[in-house]
Amino acid sequence: MVKQGERPADVRGALLDAALRLIETVPEDKVSLRACARLAGVSHAAPAHYFPSRAALISAVLAHAFNQLTQAMITARDAAGEDPFDRLKATGLAYVGFGLAHPALYAMMFQPTYLQVSDGEMAEAGGHCGNVLGEAVAATPRPGGMTIAAGMAMAWTAVHGFVGLVSHGLILLDEAPITAADRVLEQQRSAFSGG
Amino acid sequence: MVKQGERPADVRGALLDAALRLIETVPEDKVSLRACARLAGVSHAAPAHYFPSRAALISAVLAHAFNQLTQAMITARDAAGEDPFDRLKATGLAYVGFGLAHPALYAMMFQPTYLQVSDGEMAEAGGHCGNVLGEAVAATPRPGGMTIAAGMAMAWTAVHGFVGLVSHGLILLDEAPITAADRVLEQQRSAFSGG
DNA sequence: CCCTTTGCTTGACAGTGTCAAGCTGAGTAG
DNA sequence: CTACTCAGCTTGACACTGTCAAGCAAAGGG
DSSP states (O other), rough: OTTTTOOOSSHHHHHHHHHHHHHHSSSSGOOOOHHHHHHHSSSSSSGGGOOOSHHHHHHHHHHHHHHHHHHHHHHHHHHHHSOOHHHHHHHHHHHHHHHHHHHHHHHHOOHHHHHTTTSSSSHHHHHHHHHHHHHHHHHHHTTTOOOOHHHHHHHHHHHHHHHHHTTOOOOOHHHHOOHHHHHHTTTGGGGGGGO | OOOTTOOSSHHHHHEEEHHHHHHHHSOOOGHHHHHHHHHTTTOGGGGTTTTTSHHHHHHHHHHHHHHHHHHHHHHHHHHHHHOHHHHHHHHHHHHHHHHHHSHHHHHHTTTTHHHHHTTTTTHHHHHHHHHHHHHHHHHHHOOGGGGHHHHHHHHHHHHHHHHHHHHHHHOOSSSSHHHHHHHHHTTGGGGGGGO
């Protein structure tokens, strides 16, 4: 990544890049501060100048991932038609697509170790992500007096559960993952339609 | 746990107990082989005589947890009435109840690090657990040509996603968790009813 | 009584996160 | 041009980790 003997111009950015690369290529317990430092071409203690702990470095990477996920959801929603449930489903399918495309990253995004980092960067990014889903739920009819919170629980539960189980290979699908996801989500149409 | 200077009668069992206790009381990265050994009253290398790696020890604990989960699901299903969907929902609610009662354990049960241990004990226990769900799905009507695999994806996705999001505090519910879970699952009744 | 084997311990090694102290080079004041 | 300051990174150290090799000790068989 960086020529031997040289230091990268943007050390913080290089560390984030290195961490992301490691997360996507090696098992989680091999994503160490020192490995990131080596890959970024800096000393083993350089990360400490930018991140107070290992969890904080990884948390910063995950915050960025959350923002990308949010953006993907917004893009998909805006490309969908007028029907509120179609828009909600498009949002959910984008979520599933991101999760399946980045399984290691996705799994880490929901681990207490990283969620509990106190700098708030990740919490904020995760909040934005939830807001996009919340808006999509709020725009749909919710018959039977369903609250927005209950609607979010239903919608998020479906996509989060699907990504978790499929990316870990726990359910064997007899069709393409995204087709199966479409079927699972389509099943919620009646709960978010009519009045 | 064990008097100083004494070794436990059942070292393997003591290690499993210690690991379970640690999993439920300290952050995941503090659940070390050496901490388990200390708590069990044996030397730091004793675990190596029973488990080839740290992941294998934890995997054994998780296999046991899977068996308990399976048993809870069977008990709940058998206590439910005759209606196939009521039985499926009872199975799912037992799943959610277990997950929310043991959040740390549940989270570890679905991490690649431990799932990929090759001794097969955990895979077998997980398989049994999936079978119970599969049987419950198979017993329901599945209109629209829904396969058992697709039905399992829908049912498992809902409970797995719910436990993950609620136990990590990512969705704020405006009712008791188990009530919310009931609402989410009830929503699938139409997909598993009629003909 | 000796000898083997099983079951655990002791000791060591490379690797980790994190802290303290030191170096280095750029920028600024004199 | 020199001297000082100081941020930014490095070096070094510590306690801790998983894992391996070797050793001890007690139980069982001859």
